[in-house]
Amino acid sequence: MLRKIIFGDNLPILRQMPAGSVDLIYIDPPFNTGKIQARTQIRTERSAGGDRVGFAGQRYQTIPLGSKAYLDVHDDFLAFLEPRLVEAHRLLKTNGSIYFHIDYREVHYCKILLDGIFGRESFLNEIIWAYDYGGRTRRKWPPKHDTILWYARDPKNYTFNMDAIDRIPYMAPGLVGPEKAARGKLPTDTWWHTIVPTNSREKTGYPTQKPLGILRRIVTASSNPGDLVLDFFAGSGTTGIACVELGRQFILVDHNPDAMQVMKDRFRDVPDVEWVGYSPGEEEK
Numbered sequence: 001m002l003r004k005i006i007f008g009d010n011l012p013i014l015r016q017m018p019a020g021s022v023d024l025i026y027i028d029p030p031f032n033t034g035k036i037q038a039r040t041q042i043r044t045e046r047s048a049g050g051d052r053v054g055f056a057g058q059r060y061q062t063i064p065l066g067s068k069a070y071l072d073v074h075d076d077f078l079a080f081l082e083p084r085l086v087e088a089h090r091l092l093k094t095n096g097s098i099y100f101h102i103d104y105r106e107v108h109y110c111k112i113l114l115d116g117i118f119g120r121e122s123f124l125n126e127i128i129w130a131y132d133y134g135g136r137t138r139r140k141w142p143p144k145h146d147t148i149l150w151y152a153r154d155p156k157n158y159t160f161n162m163d164a165i166d167r168i169p170y171m172a173p174g175l176v177g178p179e180k181a182a183r184g185k186l187p188t189d190t191w192w193h194t195i196v197p198t199n200s201r202e203k204t205g206y207p208t209q210k211p212l213g214i215l216r217r218i219v220t221a222s223s224n225p226g227d228l229v230l231d232f233f234a235g236s237g238t239t240g241i242a243c244v245e246l247g248r249q250f251i252l253v254d255h256n257p258d259a260m261q262v263m264k265d266r267f268r269d270v271p272d273v274e275w276v277g278y279s280p281g282e283e284e285k
Helices: 008-018 076-092 107-118 179-183 214-220 239-244 257-266
Strands: 003-007 022-027 033-048 057-074 093-101 123-132 144-151 190-192 228-231 250-254 274-276
Touching: 003 239, 003 257, 008 076, 008 250, 022 214, 033 123, 076 093, 076 107, 076 228, 093 214, 107 123, 107 144, 107 250, 228 239, 239 250, 250 257
Parallel strands: 003 250, 003 274, 022 093, 022 228, 123 190, 228 250
Antiparallel strands: 033 057, 093 144, 123 144
């Protein structure tokens, strides 16, 4: 079972990989927000004089544990992405898929780029991940969604495990009968799923961590047990964790030392992980 985490620039790494070797690619590249992406990891302790109020009015004190950040700016974002997406196309097996995760700022430009590389006929879905959490602007409609573009290497031959996907409740269960209501329905292309809550055990403190539930759904739907999944903007390593849970092989790539530190902690108890270009046994200097 291949479980590999590589520290380094993803483009030369991708160019060294054999063509047609990957079953599924998920990438969550920088969103080119023009901002510093930063997150502070915290924990809370019950305290009568605490700065937070929880359930039943109980007060809690916030204790900062550290922060991680990176500059999310690219002078030519599409020129940065294009050679990496060309390699992604080369690496996919004939029945493979790519899920490309981006937000409203760049999605329209990225869709045109992906159409040019994979073909418009290979575009299968625009998935909207909707959430209702975090700050709200008062100057426009608050943006509370990301977009995931799904392309198949071959639009007539791709993996989609409909019966294995987690089901969601019917909004009007009385209209479908007890058997269907108990089973639930297949999610549509709009996925309501919370972001990783600040105090969740899942939270790693990485600025752009995505929920495990989103990656579980993608990996379940578009790969089979034993398949190889690639994420070359690995960040906090959520794709790899989903693969471990679901019996898939994985290759994760990232060039950010903070990402490697997070993954070192997150994969500490996962057996047989191969680290390339990074030694998880070394203390940070």
